[in-house]
Each structure stands twice: as C-alpha cells, then as structure tokens.
Amino acid sequence: MAAIRQSGRSSRLNKKMAIWALFTLMVIIAVVMLYPFWYIIDNAFRSAGQFDRQAGHSLSGWKELFANLPVTGQLLNSTLVCAASIAIILIVSTTAGFAFAKLRYRGSGMVFLLVVSALMVPLQSIIFPEIVNLGNVHLTSSYAGAVLVYAALGTPFATFLMATYYRGISDELIEAAVIDGLGYERTFAQIAIPLSLPAIATVTVLQFIQIWDDLLVALFFLPTNQRTITAGLATLATGRTTSIPPLMAGSLISAIPAIVVYLIFQRHLVKGLTLGMGK
Amino acid sequence: MAQIELESVTKEFPDGTTAVSSLDLAVGDGELLVLVGPSGCGKTTALRMVAGLEDVSSGTISIDGRPVNDVEPRHRDIAMVFQSYALYPHLSVYDNMAFSLKYRRVAKAEIRQRVAEAARILELEPYLQRKPRQLSGGQRQRVAMGRAIVRQPRAFLMDEPLSNLDAKLRVQMRAEIAQLQRSLGTTTIYVTHDQTEAMTLGTRVAVISGGVLQQVAAPQELYRRPANLFVAGFIGSPPMNLIDATLERGSAAGDDAGPVVVFGPHRLAIPAEVIAAHPAFERYLGQAIVLGIRPEHLHDAALAPAGISGSAIRLPVRLREELGSEVQVHGAIGTAAHVSDDAADDVRSLATIVARMDPRTKIAEGETAKIAVDTAELQFFDPASGDSILA
Numbered sequence: 001m002a003a004i005r006q007s008g009r010s011s012r013l014n015k016k017m018a019i020w021a022l023f024t025l026m027v028i029i030a031v032v033m034l035y036p037f038w039y040i041i042d043n044a045f046r047s048a049g050q051f052d053r054q055a056g057h058s059l060s061g062w063k064e065l066f067a068n069l070p071v072t073g074q075l076l077n078s079t080l081v082c083a084a085s086i087a088i089i090l091i092v093s094t095t096a097g098f099a100f101a102k103l104r105y106r107g108s109g110m111v112f113l114l115v116v117s118a119l120m121v122p123l124q125s126i127i128f129p130e131i132v133n134l135g136n137v138h139l140t141s142s143y144a145g146a147v148l149v150y151a152a153l154g155t156p157f158a159t160f161l162m163a164t165y166y167r168g169i170s171d172e173l174i175e176a177a178v179i180d181g182l183g184y185e186r187t188f189a190q191i192a193i194p195l196s197l198p199a200i201a202t203v204t205v206l207q208f209i210q211i212w213d214d215l216l217v218a219l220f221f222l223p224t225n226q227r228t229i230t231a232g233l234a235t236l237a238t239g240r241t242t243s244i245p246p247l248m249a250g251s252l253i254s255a256i257p258a259i260v261v262y263l264i265f266q267r268h269l270v271k272g273l274t275l276g277m278g279k
Numbered sequence: 280m281a282q283i284e285l286e287s288v289t290k291e292f293p294d295g296t297t298a299v300s301s302l303d304l305a306v307g308d309g310e311l312l313v314l315v316g317p318s319g320c321g322k323t324t325a326l327r328m329v330a331g332l333e334d335v336s337s338g339t340i341s342i343d344g345r346p347v348n349d350v351e352p353r354h355r356d357i358a359m360v361f362q363s364y365a366l367y368p369h370l371s372v373y374d375n376m377a378f379s380l381k382y383r384r385v386a387k388a389e390i391r392q393r394v395a396e397a398a399r400i401l402e403l404e405p406y407l408q409r410k411p412r413q414l415s416g417g418q419r420q421r422v423a424m425g426r427a428i429v430r431q432p433r434a435f436l437m438d439e440p441l442s443n444l445d446a447k448l449r450v451q452m453r454a455e456i457a458q459l460q461r462s463l464g465t466t467t468i469y470v471t472h473d474q475t476e477a478m479t480l481g482t483r484v485a486v487i488s489g490g491v492l493q494q495v496a497a498p499q500e501l502y503r504r505p506a507n508l509f510v511a512g513f514i515g516s517p518p519m520n521l522i523d524a525t526l527e528r529g530s531a532a533g534d535d536a537g538p539v540v541v542f543g544p545h546r547l548a549i550p551a552e553v554i555a556a557h558p559a560f561e562r563y564l565g566q567a568i569v570l571g572i573r574p575e576h577l578h579d580a581a582l583a584p585a586g587i588s589g590s591a592i593r594l595p596v597r598l599r600e601e602l603g604s605e606v607q608v609h610g611a612i613g614t615a616a617h618v619s620d621d622a623a624d625d626v627r628s629l630a631t632i633v634a635r636m637d638p639r640t641k642i643a644e645g646e647t648a649k650i651a652v653d654t655a656e657l658q659f660f661d662p663a664s665g666d667s668i669l670a
Binding site: 182 | 430
C-alpha cells in the first residue's frame with residue numbers, strides 16, 4: 001500500500017512539474033512574440049533623438065508621419081482593396097466550394113484538384129506574367145488590377161476551406177431543402193450560407209490579414225496616389241536615412257485594423273482552422 | 280393522396296453496380312407500404328428514386344398515373360423524412376416546420392394554422408421556439424414528421440426514420456407513426472431494415488434483396504407464406520429453421536400413410552390437407568427439399584396444444600434461453616442445417632433448430648426432449664430455385 005501511495009505521489013509531482021515547464025515555455029514564446037509589438041508601441045511615441053537615446057516619449061514621430069504620408073487616404077485604399085478582394089474571394093469560394101462538395105458532375109474531382117494545386121504556386125513566380133497579362137487589358141496601375149490579383153491568389157485556399165466545410169454538412173440536409181422546394185440555388189443561399197458562417201468568417205480574417213499586410217502586389221499594381229498603407233510605409237524607409245519613430249507610428253496604425261478584425265472573429269477562426277479534425 | 284407505381288425500375292451507378300433491378304411495385308392510395316431488406320439491398324435507392332434524388336436508369340416511376348422520371352423533386356409534391364431527420368440547425372422548430380410553406384408562398388395565417396395543428400398532433404407546442412440542438416432524439420423525430428405533415432403532400436417517403444432512436448423510444452414512435460398515417464390517410468413508402476418495424480407498420484411489406492423484389496404481401500401473408508428461402512429466413516425472429524431434407528412416400532400404415540419429410544433420424548408425416556392443397560408436392564416425392572419450421576411451431580410435447588402431439592421428434596437440448604414470456608430451446612437436429620448465402624444464418628450452420636416454447640416448459644439443457652411439431656404449418660422450398668413449393 002505504501003508503495004502504491006508513494007508512486008501516486010511521485011506521479012502527481014511529475015504532472016505538476018510538466019505543467020510548470022509547459023507554462024514557462026509558453027511565457028517565453030509569448031515574450032518573443034509580443035516583444036516586437038512592445039518595441040513598436042514604445043518607439044512610436046519618441047522623437048528621433050529620444051529613439052537614439054532610448055529615453056523619453058513624445059508625439060513628434062506621429063507629427064512627422066502625418067506630415068510625410070497621406071495616412072488616412074492610404075488606410076482608405078487598404079480598406080477598399082481588402083473589401084473588394086475579399087468580396088470576390090467569398091463569392092467564388094462559397095459557390096465553388098458548395099459545387100465541389102455537394103453537386104455531382106463529371107470531372108469535379110479533377111477540377112477541384114486543379115484549383116487546389118494553385119495553392120502551390122508562389123506569388124513571386126507569377127507576378128511578372130500577371131503584370132503583362134493585366135497590362136494587356138489596361139488594368140495595371142489601378143485598384144481593379146490589384147483586386148483581381150489578390151482575388152486570384154486568395155481563391156484557391158478559400159475554395160479548399162469552403163469545400164471542406166460543406167462536405168461536413170449532411171447531404172440529407174441539402175436534399176431535405178431540395179424536396180422542400182428550394183432547388184439548388186436557393187438551398188445554397190438559404191441553407192448552406194447560414195450554416196457556413198464560421199468558415200466564411202475564417203476566410204475573411206485570413207484574407208484580410210494577408211491582403212492588408214501585403215507589400216509586393218500593392219507596390220507593383222497600385223499607382224502612387226492609390227497606395228495602401230503597407231506600401232506607403234515602405235516608402236518611408238526608402239531614403240538614405242530612415243527615421244524610425246514615424247515608421248513605428250505608421251506600423252502601429254497599420255496593425256490596428258488587422259488586430260481588431262482578428263479579435264472580432266477569433267472564435268470562428270479557431271473553429272474554421274480545425275475543420276476536418278473530428279466531429 | 281396518391282398512387283405510386285414503379286414499372287421495371289432499374290438503377291445502375293456509374294461504377295456498374297446495379298442497386299435496383301427491374302423493380303415493379305404499386306402503392307395504393309392511402310397505403311403504407313414498407314420496403315424492407317438487409318443493408319445495401321437497394322431499398323433506400325428505390326425510395327430516393329421516387330423522391331427524385333436519384334435518376335432512374337431505366338423503367339418508369341409514376342405518381343397518380345403521371346410519369347415523374349424527369350420531374351424535379353420539388354415538383355413531385357412529396358415529403359420525405361430522413362434517417363438523420365435533416366432538420367435545419369439554424370432555424371427554430373417553428374421555422375423548420377414552416378420552411379417549405381414559406382417557399383411555396385402559402386399565406387402567413389395558413390402557415391401559422393398548419394404548424395399549430397401539426398405541433399398539437401405531435402405534442403411539440405412547448406418547443407416551437409427552440410433550435411433542433413435543444414431537443415431530444417424523439418422530439419427531433421417528431422419535428423421531422425411535423426415538417427412533412429404541414430406540407431399536406433400527396434405522399435410521405437420515410438427513410439429509416441426510427442433507426443437513430445433507442446429501443447424503447449423506437450417502439451413508442453413506431454406506434455405514433457402508424458396512428459398518424461392512418462388518421463391522415465396519406466400514401467406512405469417506409470424504408471427500414473428492421474423486420475419488426477416492417478411487420479407492425481406496413482399495410483403491405485415488400486421484401487428486397489440484392490436489388491430484386493422478393494415478395495410483396497400483407498405482413499401475415501408474408502410470415503405464413505414466404506415466397507422463397509430469403510423471405511422465410513429474413514422475416515421472423517428468431518428466424519425460421521431451415522433444414523435440408525427429403526420428401527419420401529410413407530409406409531402403408533399408421534401416421535406414415537402419406538408423404539413424409541425426412542431429415543437426419545427424424546420423420547414427420549405431412550397432413551393430407553397440406554398435400555391436397557398443393558398438388559405440386561407430388562413432383563418432389565423422392566427428392567431433396569428445404570424444410571422450414573417456424574420456432575413457435577415446435578412445442579414441448581408435454582404442453583403441446585391438442586391435435587399436434589402426434590408428430591414429434593426427439594432432440595438433444597443444447598441451450599435453454601429464458602425470455603420471460605417464452606423459453607427458447609436450441610436442439611441438435613442430427614443432420615446438416617440448410618446453409619444459405621445469408622451470412623446471418625450462423626445459428627442454422629450449427630445444425631441446431633430453435634423452438635419458442637411455453638415458459639412453463641421443464642425442458643433442460645443436456646436432456647433429450649420430445650418436441651411436438653405443428654406439421655400443418657411446415658414450409659417446403661425447392662433447394663435449387665429457393666422458391667416455396669407451397670406457393
């Protein structure tokens with residue numbers, strides 16, 4: 001009996017130590033992840049001199065930022081490009097995902113494979129062909145060009161996610177709606193869409209963060225007066241000397257919308273990302 | 280209400296599988312026809328073809344005389360109750376039931392009235408504002424029924440609607456469905472793999488195996504006069520005892536004056552009236568047949584009803600099972616049991632037969648019991664075709 005008690009006590013001790021070790025590891029990871037945010041916040045509120053000395057705080061970095069960059073206009077550009085791209089991605093991915101998951105037609109598996117294989121293509125490898133193609137239809141240097149490229153890049157993953165989600169919805173539910181008189185189009189609108197809101201939220205958040213933060217497409221496809229905030233901030237760092245505090249202030253402004261969107265949808269995001277991982 | 284007819288309906292899937300083969304079936308106005316058979320026999324596919332959820336490869340499905348092969352499901356005016364209930368999870372019970380009516384542009388007041396009436400019949404009134412996830416299995420099943428009822432369709436199609444319920448609730452819901460169907464008088468096709476459900480619910484029962492219709496008849500007819508070995512083995516629990524035997528001419532005197540059926544060391548005289556009613560018997564004299572005996576037609580000789588005590592066999596008892604209302608006795612027959620293709624026939628492959636006896640029986644394991652056989656109820660099958668000789 002004593003031996004059993006002893007073994008029980010040591011097992012409890014091991015479990016406690018494991019929890020503490022895990023907690024310590026998590027704290028270290030959190031510090032590593034959060035330090036850049038702290039660095040941005042801390043240095044956004046300094047002047048160039050205060051930054052060099054790493055002492056004192058002021059709003060001069062903000063004044064410099066707004067003096068050199070049309071922040072409000074660029075935030076609006078970012079919002080416009082994000083909203084239009086995500087709208088296209090959602091329309092295409094929900095309809096295509098539903099068709100792949102619930103409609104039976106010849107070659108659907110092959111087409112799905114083709115769409116998903118586009119996930120493997122890196123942006124950098126297609127950026128120049130895209131410039132040429134969009135140039136041919138006079139869509140470079142415009143919102144439309146950038147929006148089309150973002151939509152084309154985001155749609156394969158979004159379609160994959162939506163198709164996976166719709167496959168999890170019982171076929172009988174769709175058939176019940178068809179028998180109830182809806183037809184496939186209205187079944188999609190009235191049943192599939194309301195049921196797939198978590199997946200739609202996931203696609204929205206992931207694509208928002210990706211498009212909002214993107215630099216490459218924005219620099220290549222948008223003219224100076226239509227630049228997004230991320231592309232605008234990059235121009236602050238292109239001089240011979242870079243003033244860090246306004247850059248940090250701009251980064252802070254730029255990060256806030258993405259953080260807000262993430263916080264709003266985080267519950268759905270986790271649900272959407274764990275799709276297919278069990279009942 | 281409607282009449283539904285299937286004429287030579289066949290369903291072949293693209294991979295070459297024939298799920299339903301040349302099915303002929305007519306469901307009368309207001310009738311409850313049950314399609315029963317083992318898993319994968321094609322019964323659900325047949326139902327889905329009637330619903331319009333599966334295309335028909337060949338043959339014709341008609342509703343009220345009008346072919347509907349190319350009519351979309353929503354225009355067939357049928358309602359379906361699914362195995363999983365298929366309730367819309369984001370809608371309340373009320374909205375689930377009202378759903379189809381809204382899309383058929385039924386007036387709001389009438390929708391309210393129809394849903395209220397269905398909710399009253401199904402005792403769902405307290406739950407109308409709840410979501411399906413807040414309901415028990417039985418309540419969800421009722422909502423699925425309610426959704427079908429409010430439509431006032433020409434026919435109900437039910438695909439194993441009770442199979443997700445526990446045994447007790449299933450019995451209760453079975454009775455409720457039967458009462459409801461009778462009071463509404465709506466033509467219904469009901470699919471199940473549970474033969475008890477089929478027998479208790481159906482006006483007629485269609486037994487399907489391997490995509491082929493085996494027999495369609497009223498439950499009692501199906502039980503008492505199975506058309507073939509499959510039906511004989513499938514309908515009834517415990518299943519009919521099927522034994523390889525031969526039909527022989529009896530000796531000149533005594534009980535053996537007429538034909539006798541012989542299996543192992545056992546001989547059973549066949550009553551003259553059975554032979555007289557079935558002239559085909561003569562052709563099988565001297566030949567192998569498959570003998571079928573329902574478990575309830577084997578009695579403890581000491582307790583047997585008058586009139587059947589004369590035909591008895593002696594069996595070593597292998598197992599005695601107490602079930603309260605009856606005792607099931609497993610006895611060794613001393614010869615090979617008939618082995619069919621049906622994998623569920625494990626008991627018969629042990630060369631034992633099962634008898635359902637009066638609970639007062641004193642027969643014990645290990646003893647050799649005298650078993651009285653009700654020979655008027657024996658069944659005989661052609662071993663080659665599997666068809667009943669009595670049909």
